Amino acid sequence: MTGVSIKRGRRALPVLLGAGVLIIAFASLLVGSTWLTPGEVLGGLFASGEDINAIIVREIRLPRVLLGLMAGASLGFSGAALQGLLRNPLADPGVIGVSASAGLGAVFAIYFGLSSVFLLAVPLLAMTGALAATLVLFVLASRDASILTLILAGIGINGLAVALTSLVMNFAPTPFSLLDMVMWLLGSLANRSFTDIALAGPFMILGWTLMAGVGQGLSALSLGEETAQTLGVDLRRLRLQVILGTAISVGAAVAVCGTIGFIGLVVPHIMRHFFGHDPRRILLPSALGGAVFLSLADMLTRIPLSGGELRLGVVTAFVGSPVFLWIVIRTREAMR
Template sequence: MKSVSRLQQNMLLIGLSGLLLVAVLASSMFGAVNLSLSQVIEALFGGSDTGVNIIVQELRMPRIILGLMAGATLGYTGAALQGLLRNPLADPGVIGVSSSASFGAVAAIYLGLSAYSAMAIPGMAMMGALVATLILMLLASRDSSVLTLILAGVGISSIATAGISLIMNFAPNPISLQDMIFWMLGSLENRTYDDLMLAGPFIIVGWLMMIGVGQGLNALSLGSEAAHTLGIDLKRLRWRVVLGTTLSVGATVSVCGAIGFIGLVVPHLIRALIGYEPRKLLLPSALAGAVLMTAADILTRLPIGHGQLRLGVVMAVIGAPVFIYIIFKTRESMR
């Protein structure tokens, strides 16, 4: 098992922070209207002309901030769930929150609620995530074992996926169906401070719930009995991770759509650099997730053919080959 020094961990964090800064600056500069770095800096302080100020402050900054929060959430919760479930294939979708939030959003589109309020779709998505949480708590309240959580999550995810398919099957017209598909492909385009204000508090509360879980996850990696011997309240640890994941990921999906692979792939990439200790993976995974999300969002702005890349598609194109490579390398190392 790889072990790294404190200095190496700090260097990794500094390196990821530097990459994140570069990605943020690039995201603020590139788009339908390309800007120079000096224009961006002036606009952030209101010193540029009105048009540039609007582009940077009203159009790009909410998109960037939301992308940072979403990527950090998916990376952090992916690492936390992999540590909790002791399964390297675990990600936020394993507890059913992503698919349930998607079901809520698709239902809002089907019912035409977006015509009454721009917040209808994210609001319904959040409701779907919260309902999934209540069902999960009901199913696993008496037995909070890892197996029960996984089975409950699989059941919730299956029901939500079936509901999405049913709604799409009865879509009233091709435009509604197209809206559903586009939303499920994920995007940060046209996101505003209203979206940030809706999702931000839930994301932050989810983060706060998971502060300090690293020590418990480290103990749990030695086995449930060893963790209990070390004084870890396993039931409390599980619910902190699950509820924190539900709140933060549910809020993320509600405004960004369904975006896969970050929570699955990012912890693997970080694990290859600093080893398998769950506590050491959390913060680097959050930073790497934010970097990857921001970089992928920049790629969605590239003009390709007659259409536009969607964020979920970019992440699948990047994440699937990386994940296959990780599996291949893991298999080779076990021989």
């Protein structure tokens, strides 16, 4: 049997993923409009001088790379946790309506021209949108609402946010602001600074912290809600942790990066392929995998194109959907 070798491989995989995150992060620091050698990047990172390389690496590339890693980890982690909670491999952080609400906030900020007055208006309003949606979900989840109620509420919130976003875009004051809105919604990590990290970072970390201890509960849920309860799982608490953790971390990620789809859906699937279906065992790998996936996608957006910048959400969807289809076809036997 191959059982032993699989086990050994599985133990090594988180280490490999961790190493992958570091390698991708460094590679990502190398890619940009100015060519820097690996030595120059390292020098720029760690040398004490204030030369041009240091400014490029520390002020321009580092925040972008860090934000990509954090946002990717938020999306991957949330996707895995949400799929575990809903016991549905098709769940995605998008279904609870938080991403769309963040998008609505951003579009509002652009509509009223707040972004030209105050630089952080877009992420701040996006965050407000995400938090408003989170609050609705929180009220529902703490009232002991069923999973189905939460999902339907999420679909409702999502639909409303998308409708309002369309409305705002419909009455966009100028073609330029409409373009701004569309571009924001397509997602990007370009020109992000440590201010964005300071704004969204604490929320992402708060979200991760909320979801940190949910592994066992999610594994127990494999046997259904009643059996999980008889194994000592506090269902209401578990729901609150996952829904709030997802809403807060994904809301914060979307607020500074724009809408980025498919990572929360696809990454847990890829991880299941390597780590098995136990929900607990794919949480950390999905977070690391999400960080790698988003960073790779971000590197692709930095390929210079004549038509302008390739947007991040476009790349993740382009890479994510074929991967998703491939996985669905390969695993349809196992899921039956």
